[in-house]
Amino acid sequence: MGIVAVQRRSGGLASGVVRSVVVLPTFNERENIGAMLRALRAAVPATDVIVVDDLSPDGTGEIADAVGAEVGGVRVVHREGKPGLGAAYRHGFGLAFDDGYDVIVSMDCDFSHDPAVIPRMLELVGEGADVVVGSRYVAGGGTQDWPLRRRLLSKWGNRYTGILLGTGVRDCTAGFRAYRASVLQSVEPASTGAEGYAFLTELTRRLARRGARIVETPILFRDREKGTSKMSGRIIVESMLLVTRWGLADRWQSLRGRRSS
Ligand SMILES: Nc1nc2c(ncn2[C@@H]2O[C@H](COP(=O)(O)OP(=O)(O)O)[C@@H](O)[C@H]2O)c(=O)[nH]1
Numbered sequence: 255m256g257i258v259a260v261q262r263r264s265g266g267l268a269s270g271v272v273r274s275v276v277v278l279p280t281f282n283e284r285e286n287i288g289a290m291l292r293a294l295r296a297a298v299p300a301t302d303v304i305v306v307d308d309l310s311p312d313g314t315g316e317i318a319d320a321v322g323a324e325v326g327g328v329r330v331v332h333r334e335g336k337p338g339l340g341a342a343y344r345h346g347f348g349l350a351f352d353d354g355y356d357v358i359v360s361m362d363c364d365f366s367h368d369p370a371v372i373p374r375m376l377e378l379v380g381e382g383a384d385v386v387v388g389s390r391y392v393a394g395g396g397t398q399d400w401p402l403r404r405r406l407l408s409k410w411g412n413r414y415t416g417i418l419l420g421t422g423v424r425d426c427t428a429g430f431r432a433y434r435a436s437v438l439q440s441v442e443p444a445s446t447g448a449e450g451y452a453f454l455t456e457l458t459r460r461l462a463r464r465g466a467r468i469v470e471t472p473i474l475f476r477d478r479e480k481g482t483s484k485m486s487g488r489i490i491v492e493s494m495l496l497v498t499r500w501g502l503a504d505r506w507q508s509l510r511g512r513r514s515s
């Protein structure tokens with residue numbers, strides 16, 4: 255069970271015990287998972303962790319079991335269903351809802367996201383944010399060591415998404431986030447369809463449309479030092495097609511709305 259100090263403010267979490275959890279999807283992260291669970295324990299000792307592993311052939315799930323038992327507060331899910339980042343998040347968020355957590359954090363396991371930022375994210379939720387996005391594209395944020403191709407893809411992908419969807423969020427594909435659980439649950443993540451990181455954009459779109467208070471806090475995103483990226487051409491194409499489809503659907507809807515009013 256996790257306890258974080260929260261401030262009393264309108265829109266903030268009620269004072270008392272606030273339970274928080276990190277949902278950590280993993281696929282072939284044997285070189286990172288042990289160090290990440292220890293780093294999380296050190297950075298946020300009172301926050302639980304749900305590791306969502308897609309039966310990684312490299313033994314990530316077993317290492318998570320062992321280190322999780324050692325550091326405590328870690329639940330490991332060994333998923334046999336359809337693999338994919340979107341599906342892993344849908345599964346992990348569902349478990350976090352069932353367990354009644356107040357705040358749900360999502361992040362990558364490859365140290366691109368620094369666990370030391372989590373206390374600040376939890377604080378911002380305590381102060382009234384519904385969603386805190388660890389953002390590369392607000393002042394003070396950035397990427398480090400990413401190859402030019404990834405930098406351009408991410409930057410222009412986010413610009414394109416910003417123009418088409420108009421969510422106001424600069425980093426729509428950021429995976430490092432803290433959500434007020436009740437608000438996340440209200441947009442029904444289980445009914446999203448994206449397989450890859452477009453899942454994150456899909457959630458951002460739903461949250462923005464619902465009027466959620468989304469706050470971006472700057473982060474320095476470091477490229478992974480160990481293991482390999484699971485990003486694929488198919489996942490990139492999925493993201494571009496979905497963003498285009500959502501953007502066109504939004505425009506069509508507002509056109510029809512204008513005509514019938
Ligand atoms: N469970 C699960 N986790 C995944 C999958 N693909 C990626 N991940 C995890 O999601 C996080 C981000 O993936 P990564 O490969 O680093 O993507 P990149 O940062 O965009 O290159 C890491 O913790 C991965 O282990 C998947 O299919 N299933």
Ligand SMILES: [Mg+2]
Pocket residue numbers: 362364366478483
């Ligand atoms: Mg990564």
